[in-house]
Amino acid sequence: MRLGDNDTILDLPPNQRPRANLKSRQRWAQLICEYLQDLPRQLDTIRAILEIKDYTKIKKQAHRIKGTSGTYRLDAISESAAQLERSADAQNPDKIATTLNNIVSLVEMESGRLNSHAALSSDGPERTADG
Amino acid sequence: MRLYPLTAPKGLQMAELVPHILTVDDDPHLVAVIEHFVLEWGYTHCGVNSSAQMWKELEEKNPSIILLDIALGDADGITLVSQLRQQFPSIPVIMITVHATIETAVRSVKAGAYDFICKPLDFERLRIEIGKAIAHNYLSLQVKAFQSAALNTDFHGMVGRSEPMRNVYRLIETVAPTDATVLLLGETGTGKELAARAIHECSKCCNEPFIAVNAPAIPHELIESALFGHEKGAFTGAHRQHIGFCEQANGGTLFLDEFCEMDYGVQAKLLRFLEDHIVQRVGAKSPHKVSVRVIAATNRDPNVQIENNKLREDFYYRLSVVGIELAPLRERPADIALLTRYFLNIAAAKYGKNMPSVMPKAMRLIEGYDWPGNVRQLEHLLDQIVIVNSTTKITPEMLPPEIANAASRRRLNTDTQIRSNTDKCMPSIPEMEQLLIIQALELTANSVRAAAKHLGLSEATLYRKIRKYGISRTSIKARTAGKTRG
Numbered sequence: 066m067r068l069g070d071n072d073t074i075l076d077l078p079p080n081q082r083p084r085a086n087l088k089s090r091q092r093w094a095q096l097i098c099e100y101l102q103d104l105p106r107q108l109d110t111i112r113a114i115l116e117i118k119d120y121t122k123i124k125k126q127a128h129r130i131k132g133t134s135g136t137y138r139l140d141a142i143s144e145s146a147a148q149l150e151r152s153a154d155a156q157n158p159d160k161i162a163t164t165l166n167n168i169v170s171l172v173e174m175e176s177g178r179l180n181s182h183a184a185l186s187s188d189g190p191e192r193t194a195d196g
Numbered sequence: 197m198r199l200y201p202l203t204a205p206k207g208l209q210m211a212e213l214v215p216h217i218l219t220v221d222d223d224p225h226l227v228a229v230i231e232h233f234v235l236e237w238g239y240t241h242c243g244v245n246s247s248a249q250m251w252k253e254l255e256e257k258n259p260s261i262i263l264l265d266i267a268l269g270d271a272d273g274i275t276l277v278s279q280l281r282q283q284f285p286s287i288p289v290i291m292i293t294v295h296a297t298i299e300t301a302v303r304s305v306k307a308g309a310y311d312f313i314c315k316p317l318d319f320e321r322l323r324i325e326i327g328k329a330i331a332h333n334y335l336s337l338q339v340k341a342f343q344s345a346a347l348n349t350d351f352h353g354m355v356g357r358s359e360p361m362r363n364v365y366r367l368i369e370t371v372a373p374t375d376a377t378v379l380l381l382g383e384t385g386t387g388k389e390l391a392a393r394a395i396h397e398c399s400k401c402c403n404e405p406f407i408a409v410n411a412p413a414i415p416h417e418l419i420e421s422a423l424f425g426h427e428k429g430a431f432t433g434a435h436r437q438h439i440g441f442c443e444q445a446n447g448g449t450l451f452l453d454e455f456c457e458m459d460y461g462v463q464a465k466l467l468r469f470l471e472d473h474i475v476q477r478v479g480a481k482s483p484h485k486v487s488v489r490v491i492a493a494t495n496r497d498p499n500v501q502i503e504n505n506k507l508r509e510d511f512y513y514r515l516s517v518v519g520i521e522l523a524p525l526r527e528r529p530a531d532i533a534l535l536t537r538y539f540l541n542i543a544a545a546k547y548g549k550n551m552p553s554v555m556p557k558a559m560r561l562i563e564g565y566d567w568p569g570n571v572r573q574l575e576h577l578l579d580q581i582v583i584v585n586s587t588t589k590i591t592p593e594m595l596p597p598e599i600a601n602a603a604s605r606r607r608l609n610t611d612t613q614i615r616s617n618t619d620k621c622m623p624s625i626p627e628m629e630q631l632l633i634i635q636a637l638e639l640t641a642n643s644v645r646a647a648a649k650h651l652g653l654s655e656a657t658l659y660r661k662i663r664k665y666g667i668s669r670t671s672i673k674a675r676t677a678g679k680t681r682g
Contacts, residue, residue: 128267129222129223129267131315132226133226133229134316135315135316137225
């Protein structure tokens with residue numbers, strides 16, 4: 066199960082998606098959607114922390130985003146969160162701000178992709194993993 | 197692929213035995229994605245976001261495994277895992293970490309983690325790890341419980357330290373080394389077969405066979421052949437030679453359970469066998485001698501059976517060379533707590549769960565109940581509680597209504613007695629009504645129609661009142677059956 070940098074699990078052929086029955090796929094898409102909707106709030110929190118220059122807290126938040134976005138196979142976001150973590154370690158506020166902006170763009174891009182995917186795959190049930 | 201060896205008892209849904217996973221991670225989105233997959237794999241799941249929520253959840257439910265984030269917001273995962281190991285040593289903990297360093301792995305395992313898995317989560321690996329941890333937990337629980345069960349029995353598999361039980365142990369020790377025929381008497385579920393096995397284990401023939409024959413389970417027309425055997429072609433359908441139970445037990449012990457259920461003709465043949473120990477298979481040309489020690493058991497009153505022409509008097513006297521009576525559980529309440537712990541331990545191991553503790557109030561109810569089905573009834577109840585509930589504590593609400601009602605009825609009886617003795621105040625009308633209904637049902641062998649007639653009520657009214665007061669007809673039935681036997 067290999068994914069490209071900009072792929073999500075929804076880009077996999079239906080029979081390779083985790084337990085890819087229709088209900089499961091819909092729930093999975095819903096979970097990604099909820100996560101993408103919540104990410105800007107998390108990024109705002111990091112911005113607020115950056116104001117007070119609490120780099121330990123920023124690192125912790127970035128660490129969390131790295132793990133969870135990676136689990137959702139949002140690899141580009143996960144990679145940027147790792148970059149954010151490194152910048153917090155280096156206590157580099159400019160780099161942190163740039164990376165935060167970068168993540169915002171990635172979130173918007175992923176959300177757009179997810180919406181167009183949902184529109185395309187609403188034609189009918191696809192073949193399940195179990196056949 | 198499910199690694200968890202599930203065996204659902206008859207009548208129970210597999211879902212009731214499904215392992216429960218607890219995920220502890222401060223990111224609710226990660227908990228949500230784990231839940232998505234864990235439910236797909238057929239487990240039940242609960243996710244929490246803090247250590248405080250985790251401890252609260254552990255008070256209520258007993259998970260099969262815990263998935264714990266190493267960098268939890270309000271606590272350090274490594275510290276938490278060592279606390280978990282101390283308080284819940286049998287629940288495996290799988291650590292979730294972003295940093296997959298050797299140092300983290302070593303620290304986690306040293307603190308007591310079963311394994312660790314890295315973020316981003318590989319769900320195939322997570323599925324395998326969960327399966328492995330559950331199977332491992334199940335096996336280690338079983339080994340521990342059976343070891344402890346073996347160590348905790350008081351006398352050759354029998355459990356109980358009360359005076360009646362100590363008398364039974366003493367009698368068994370005295371009679372076991374002899375060849376004397378033993379008659380075991382006791383209500384159903386008092387452990388007659390266990391006592392028979394204990395006699396066999398303490399006897400000089402302990403390494404020889406122990407053959408148990410449950411008479412009511414064998415059709416009347418086959419019992420003679422089952423006991424004494426037959427030759428090939430002895431009768432229609434005898435396609436091969438059969439060695440009977442009396443011969444199979446040669447050198448060892450033959451246990452005749454519920455011997456009162458055997459018909460007169462078979463009793464005569466067994467009497468003869470007890471006299472001369474000679475077996476002749478049906479259709480055989482010559483008899484041969486065997487050396488067998490016979491232990492018999494019944495839950496009926498042999499004297500009543502003799503009066504009713506169901507039991508041969510000579511057969512009974514030949515069997516009762518030494519008689520041992522096993523006390524019903526209600527006459528040895530001191531053993532109930534011990535038996536409860538013993539059976540909970542076994543049930544928890546059998547169903548791959550952690551052994552729950554019994555809350556004092558629930559234990560008081562258990563100890564105060566009459567247990568018409570005796571030890572067997574207690575064992576089945578605890579089995580059922582362990583299967584149905586995934587909790588660490590057994591509460592009064594988990595007990596069937598007849599146990600709680602028995603306690604309130606006893607209180608009612610006592611209260612009524614005290615009140616009439618002191619003549620200070622009378623019991624309330626509903627209390628008296630409840631008592632009268634119970635007495636009427638007991639008097640009429642649990643027949644609602646007869647009880648209604650006796651009380652001057654319609655059947656429908658009596659049914660309504662039985663429901664209103666939560667009167668258990670099952671326990672009345674069992675009690676009246678016990679009285680009939682006694």
